[in-house]
Amino acid sequence: MRHKEGFGARLLLxxxxxxxxxxxxxxxxxxxKGADPARLAAAKDLLVVVGSAKQFDVVVPLxxxxxxxxxxxxxxxxxxxxxxxxxxxxxxxxxxxxxLLDQIAARGAAR
Numbered sequence: 122m123r124h125k126e127g128f129g130a131r132l133l134l135x136x137x138x139x140x141x142x143x144x145x146x147x148x149x150x151x152x153x154k155g156a157d158p159a160r161l162a163a164a165k166d167l168l169v170v171v172g173s174a175k176q177f178d179v180v181v182p183l184x185x186x187x188x189x190x191x192x193x194x195x196x197x198x199x200x201x202x203x204x205x206x207x208x209x210x211x212x213x214x215x216x217x218x219x220x221l222l223d224q225i226a227a228r229g230a231a232r
Contacts, residue, residue: 156230164226173225177218185210 168174189207193200 156227160230161226164229165223167229168222168226173222174218177214177221181214182211 185207189204192203192207196203
C-alpha cells in the first residue's frame with residue numbers, strides 16, 4: 122500500500138513539532154491540591170535516593186539520538202534541520218527536569 126506523496130514529510134513535521142512542544146511548553150500541574158506535605162517530602166526524597174535526575178540525564182540524550190537517527194533515515198534531505206531540532210531537546214528538557222521531578226513526586230504522594 123503506497124502512501125500519498127508528502128505523507129512522510131507531514132509525519133516528520135508533526136513528530137518534530139510534538140517533540141519540541143513537549144519540552145518547551147509549560148507542563149500542566151499534576152500536583153494534587155492539599156497533598157500531605159510529609160508524603161510529598163517522602164516522595165521527593167525517594168526520587169533523590171533512586172537517582173531519578175541522573176536517569177533523566179542518561180535517558181533523554183539516548184532517546185533523542187535514536188529519534189534523530191530514525192528521522193534522518195526517513196528524510197535524509199532534511200538532515201540538518203532534524204539534527205538542529207533533536208540536539209536542542211536535551212537542553213530544553215534539562216531546564217525543566219526539576220519541574221518534572223516535582224510533578225512525579227506530587228503524583229506519587231497523591232496515591
